[in-house]
Amino acid sequence: MAERFDVVIVGAGFAGLYMLHRLRGLGLSARVFEQGDNVGGTWYWNRYPGARCDAESLAYSFSFSPELEQQWQWTERYATQPEILQYAEHVAERFDLYRDIRFQQRVVSATYDEADNSWLVTTAQGETAVAQFCIMATGCLSVPQLPDIKGIDNFQGARYQASMWPPEGVDFSGCTVGVIGTGSSGIQAIPVIAERAEHLYVFQRTPNFSVPAVNGALDDGWVEQFKVNYRQHRHYHKHGLSSGFGDLEIEPRERTPAAESAADMSAQEVAAILDPYWQRGGAFFLSAFADSLIEPRSNAKIADYVRGKIREIVQDPQTAEDLCPTDHPIGSKRICVDTGYYAAYNRSNVSLINVRRTPIEEVTATGIRLSDRNIDLDTLVLATGFDAMTGALLNMDIRGRGGVRLADKWHSGPRAYLGINMHGFPNLFTVTGPGSPSVLSNMLVSIEQHVDWMVGCIEHMRSHGRQRVEAELQAEDHWVAHVNEIANATLFPQGGSWYLGANVSGKPRVFMPYAAGVGAYRDICEDVVRDNYRGFVFS
Ligand code: NA7
Numbered sequence: 001m002a003e004r005f006d007v008v009i010v011g012a013g014f015a016g017l018y019m020l021h022r023l024r025g026l027g028l029s030a031r032v033f034e035q036g037d038n039v040g041g042t043w044y045w046n047r048y049p050g051a052r053c054d055a056e057s058l059a060y061s062f063s064f065s066p067e068l069e070q071q072w073q074w075t076e077r078y079a080t081q082p083e084i085l086q087y088a089e090h091v092a093e094r095f096d097l098y099r100d101i102r103f104q105q106r107v108v109s110a111t112y113d114e115a116d117n118s119w120l121v122t123t124a125q126g127e128t129a130v131a132q133f134c135i136m137a138t139g140c141l142s143v144p145q146l147p148d149i150k151g152i153d154n155f156q157g158a159r160y161q162a163s164m165w166p167p168e169g170v171d172f173s174g175c176t177v178g179v180i181g182t183g184s185s186g187i188q189a190i191p192v193i194a195e196r197a198e199h200l201y202v203f204q205r206t207p208n209f210s211v212p213a214v215n216g217a218l219d220d221g222w223v224e225q226f227k228v229n230y231r232q233h234r235h236y237h238k239h240g241l242s243s244g245f246g247d248l249e250i251e252p253r254e255r256t257p258a259a260e261s262a263a264d265m266s267a268q269e270v271a272a273i274l275d276p277y278w279q280r281g282g283a284f285f286l287s288a289f290a291d292s293l294i295e296p297r298s299n300a301k302i303a304d305y306v307r308g309k310i311r312e313i314v315q316d317p318q319t320a321e322d323l324c325p326t327d328h329p330i331g332s333k334r335i336c337v338d339t340g341y342y343a344a345y346n347r348s349n350v351s352l353i354n355v356r357r358t359p360i361e362e363v364t365a366t367g368i369r370l371s372d373r374n375i376d377l378d379t380l381v382l383a384t385g386f387d388a389m390t391g392a393l394l395n396m397d398i399r400g401r402g403g404v405r406l407a408d409k410w411h412s413g414p415r416a417y418l419g420i421n422m423h424g425f426p427n428l429f430t431v432t433g434p435g436s437p438s439v440l441s442n443m444l445v446s447i448e449q450h451v452d453w454m455v456g457c458i459e460h461m462r463s464h465g466r467q468r469v470e471a472e473l474q475a476e477d478h479w480v481a482h483v484n485e486i487a488n489a490t491l492f493p494q495g496g497s498w499y500l501g502a503n504v505s506g507k508p509r510v511f512m513p514y515a516a517g518v519g520a521y522r523d524i525c526e527d528v529v530r531d532n533y534r535g536f537v538f539s
Contacts, residue, residue: 002128005029007135007458008121010107010396012097013041014088015137015431015447018062021095022455026462031129032101033121039101040088041139043081047165048185048383050192051081054283054337055442057218058226059246060084062091063234064448070227078215078282078337102127109397110134112426117467119428132467133458136393136430140439143391145504147180147384151362155380162189162383172196176376178368180360181383182208184336189383190350191340200350201375203360203368207325209306210336214281225250237445237518243437244445244518245283258290262301267308270301278309286331293331293490303330313342322354332495334439388498389434389512390414400425413501413510417471417479417535418525420450426470429454434512435483439499441518449518453525457533466538475535487511 007023009016012034023030036044053060057074072087079087092098105123112119119134144163146152160170162185177197179186182204194200226233232252237244240255247256262270277285291298307324314320323342344350358370367377390410398406404424409415416422419436421429431450432438438446461469487493493500493511501507514521528534 002120002130003031004118005031005129005131007031007133008033008110008119008129008131009135009137010110010121011041011137011139011142011392012036012039012092012101012103013043013137013139013142014062014091014444015139015451016041016101016135017088017091017095017097018064018447019135019137019431019451019454020097020100021064022451023458024095026455026459028458030100031131032097033105033107033123033127033129034101034103035106037103038085038089039092039097040085041137042141043084043088045142045165046163046185047081047167047169048160048162048189048381049170050188050190050339051162051165051185052076052078052188052213052215053084054078054184054213055245055444056248056282057083058223058233058248059237059244059442060444061087062444062448063230063238066231068094069230069234073223074218076215076217078213107396109399110136110428111397111399112401112428114401117427133427133429135454136428136433138392138430140389140432140443141386143387143395145385145387145391147382148505149180149360149363151364154365155363155367155377156365157367157377158379160379160381162186162381163386170379172379174198175378177201177379177381178203178375178377179381179383181385182206183383183385184208184334185385186383187336187338187341189381191338191344193381194344194347194350197349197379201353201368201377202350203353203355204322205355206327207323208333208336209303209325209330210338210341211278211283211285211306212281213337213339214279215339222250237442238449238522239519240517241519242287242517243440244442246442247284256284256287258287260289261291261295261298262289263291263295263297265301267301267304270305271308274302274305281337283335283337286335293329293492296329296491299329299331299491306330310342313346315346319345319352322352322357328495328497329491332491332493333497334499385498385503387504387507388501389439390501390507391504393430393433398425398428400428411508413508414512415476415480417476418528419514420453420525421469421471421536423471423473423476426468429457434510435479436514437516437518437521438513440513440515445518449522449525453529456529457536460529460533461538464538468539469533470537472535472537479535483514484511486514486516490515 006028007030009032057079237246414434419433
């Protein structure tokens with residue numbers, strides 16, 4: 001017989017950990033199932049060389065415990081994967097979370113039993129649990145996407161997937177290495193692999209925009225001063241207009257003043273505004289102009305500026321041209337934040353292969369056959385992305401009221417009210433689900449907001465003697481239309497990115513995250529609560 005709990009949580013990344021901590025505070029029992037053998041979620045799996053967060057450490061961290069945020073010492077402006085993993089482990093130990101987590105348990109199904117008002121959750125390893133509530137804390141980028149390239153399984157050398165990197169690491173010295181994929185993962189890994197490999201070939205299909213991280217050790221005195229006002233900083237990260245990444249100046253400020261538009265500026269005027277952002281580093285670059293993701297002419301000027309930088313850095317003119325993105329507005333695909341990416345192409349041991357010009361015909365036992373030549377490789381690294389946002393949910397067999405499958409409900413794209421709950425799936429919550437700011441935001445800000453909202457809802461139900469909560473179909477329909485309307489007012493849908501599902505063949509093209517910013521979204525969620533949980537039915 002399955003063990004019974006108040007709540008089952010799927011996933012022990014940051015969302016699962018914080019959810020467990022909050023439920024404990026309500027005195028509820030919970031079981032967490034986690035596929036890995038430790039906590040950390042995306043930071044457990046993504047151990048590729050150079051992996052680090054593209055949000056700044058002091059903002060990409062939990063805010064729920066003032067003691068934790070004061071005591072934990074980040075060492076770099078952008079934390080490395082090992083440091084973030086250490087932080088996740090520290091949180092799990094500090095709040096005594098490990099005892100409720102079952103590791104190496106991959107959830108394969110979650111089935112709602114209407115008569116019992118409960119969810120039965122089953123793992124591939126044969127464990128089960130029954131609970132009134134089921135929380136999907138499965139992450140937005142947790143299902144690796146393998147490229148559909150002929151012969152990929154024929155390769156006899158060493159092959160690695162960026163998001164499933166061996167914990168012991170890989171020694172590239174003396175090896176001829178190929179990297180396929182130039183999104184954030186490839187762009188972070190390439191300069192690091194280049195330093196070790198005998199020769200590195202980068203197989204690029206679509207160039208991406210990248211801005212320098214300007215990473216470095218954090219200054220203790222600066223951090224101490226910053227932490228004096230940590231609460232106020234957090235407040236602005238959560239309530240700000242944009243993505244919650246924060247404006248990391250010593251003095252807290254609601255928002256960095258932005259120029260209105262680059263649309264009618266000369267290249268010199270644009271450069272005068274963007275130069276300080278480029279020198280300061282980070283994705284904050286896109287905040288320099290208020291309309292960067294709305295007005296195509298303004299966006300084009302910003303993109304021109306970055307292409308100019310690429311041509312300045314990269315010495316070989318053909319390589320520089322190949323690295324210049326021209327097929328999407330800057331920022332409409334997630335902007336990359338790098339350390340030495342473009343400069344890596346000035347090394348004599350790095351070659352860029354533009355596979356739009358010389359397509360990959362197939363992977364062979366010994367390397368890659370291009371349309372015009374063969375390249376022998378010892379090692380092949382795949383940095384080809386994820387089945388984002390819906391992949392992890394649809395990989396499980398989730399069945400709601402009347403046995404309806406989530407996969408059927410979502411056959412034309414994800415539908416959820418506020419990105420939190422789906423009509424037909426009572427008492428099932430999706431942390432940072434499609435329809436919420438999620439991947440367009442600082443994930444820690446969005447995770448805390450969602451978990452707090454969900455826990456508040458469970459508390460409300462308990463104090464009002466309610467057993468079941470479910471989104472109304474009409475509220476869900478309106479929300480999905482609103483998410484689309486907001487996205488269509490921006491340049492995001494033109495990006496052809498994983499935000500839209502465009503990187504997975506056959507996946508419906510629907511812009512999945514909510515693009516109005518974390519502050520506006522939080523206000524809506526709070527307003528829904530004040531309005532007696534407008535759009536939800538309790539029974
Ligand atoms: P991304 O950003 O989805 O990048 C995947 C890359 O892999 C991208 O350059 C793709 O080119 C490339 N790709 C995928 N399939 C192929 C094939 N068949 N041939 C050649 N190239 C291919 O994933 P990342 O892991 O880098 O980053 C995901 C997020 O993780 C990131 O935004 C951060 O939030 C963290 P394409 O553009 O499809 O031509």
